[in-house]
């Protein structure tokens with residue numbers, strides 16, 4: 001049986017097969033009364049799978065190029081131990097995931113999971129079947145004709161409106177395909193989508209377990225967060241502004257400093273009465289941003305300058321302007337050099353760093369410079385550093401910093417939710433060991 005190393009703290013390493021019960025401690029920092037909540041979840045290695053079908057929720061929400069090739073396959077590679085654990089023991093695996101946020105209108109084919117099935121087949125060195133739907137004729141037929149050791153990837157769960165709604169009927173159809181449920185989608189553990197909650201609920205009475213990746217991420221993050229040394233800095237960036245702006249309030253109560261870069265910075269510029277041109281903003285979060293500026297004081301570090309372009313293209317005209325002075329027709333695409341230096345200077349002395357979201361459009365040089373400067377500062381610091389998120393992981397890989405940080409997590413929003421001390425309903429309902 002393949003082993004899995006779980007790093008507990010910074011020095012103790014145990015093998016999952018020798019220590020199959022995951023003891024997870026969630027502890028909200030700075031809140032002694034909240035103490036800790038322990039749980040021990042059954043893992044995929046503890047279930048008899050020979051001749052059985054395992055319905056495994058994975059997070060194959062990978063970054064794609066315009067031609068739909070995968071620019072970073074970390075999330076697929078990280079799901080391999082659980083997949084191999086099942087097929088090596090004579091089980092069958094049906095993989096389900098979402099990719100992106102398809103709107104269900106127009107052509108959503110760019111959100112197809114077909115490229116991930118192809119990549120998985122290359123990694124496994126064996127054919128992987130792909131169903132062009134999730135609970136329709138193709139999936140049902142292909143699931144019914146599987147042999148032991150086979151792997152089938154279903155099309156994007158979010159092509160069905162029932163996924164985001166947590167629809168019971170959709171969940172029952174997925175649940176009917178399998179004998180065992182496995183959650184190995186760490187990046188999606190903070191969601192209550194049908195595949196995360198309603199499907200395991202519909203499979204009550206059958207084994208419902210966590211996979212290697214979920215076990216490893218939760219063990220590492222809960223330990224690193226609950227034993228965090230100070231100064232403790234959170235860095236937030238990226239493009240999921242409405243998701244992440246809501247966590248800042250809690251992070252201000254937990255961390256010593258919260259740094260803001262990426263697209264979220266422009267909602268704060270607006271809140272300060274600045275000009276943001278065509279930058280990405282969330283107009284309905286401006287009032288919240290005002291409150292956060294007031295509450296955060298010096299703890300909340302905002303950009304002082306921005307690198308902007310006159311179009312969302314690498315070959316656009318570019319200039320650096322002071323924060324809040326972006327001209328009409330221009331958009332902020334990265335933090336500016338003064339901000340990068342300010343952030344780097346503070347990060348030098350940090351002892352714990354949790355980072356989610358690139359500082360700018362790192363896929364489009366030179367708008368990768370802010371992310372690179374912050375990554376360099378994290379690498380140079382003497383800290384426990386955790387970088388989470390599909391695009392953030394791609395950024396550190398692409399910019400060559402993946403080996404310089406303590407932990408690259410497959411979940412951005414999920415690692416922030418853990419930092420906030422939030423419980424995961426999608427994990428809580430699974431079987432105790």
Ligand SMILES: Nc1ncnc2c1ncn2[C@@H]1O[C@H](COP(=O)(O)OP(=O)(O)O)[C@@H](O)[C@H]1O
Pocket residue numbers: 237238239240241261262263280332333334356357358359360361362363388389390391392393412413
């Ligand atoms: N100023 C900006 N304007 C537009 N997009 C941005 C900006 N800064 C960062 N981004 C984009 O944010 C994306 C990543 O956002 P997000 O999904 O929130 O991160 P993660 O996947 O790491 O959680 C990247 O594709 C990056 O190009």
Ligand SMILES: O=C(OP(=O)(O)O)[C@H](O)COP(=O)(O)O
Pocket residue numbers: 059061100101187188191240388389390391410411412413414
């Ligand atoms: O990429 C993800 O989250 P992340 O960008 O916070 O790491 C997960 O796949 C969850 O996707 P969602 O935020 O569209 O639910």
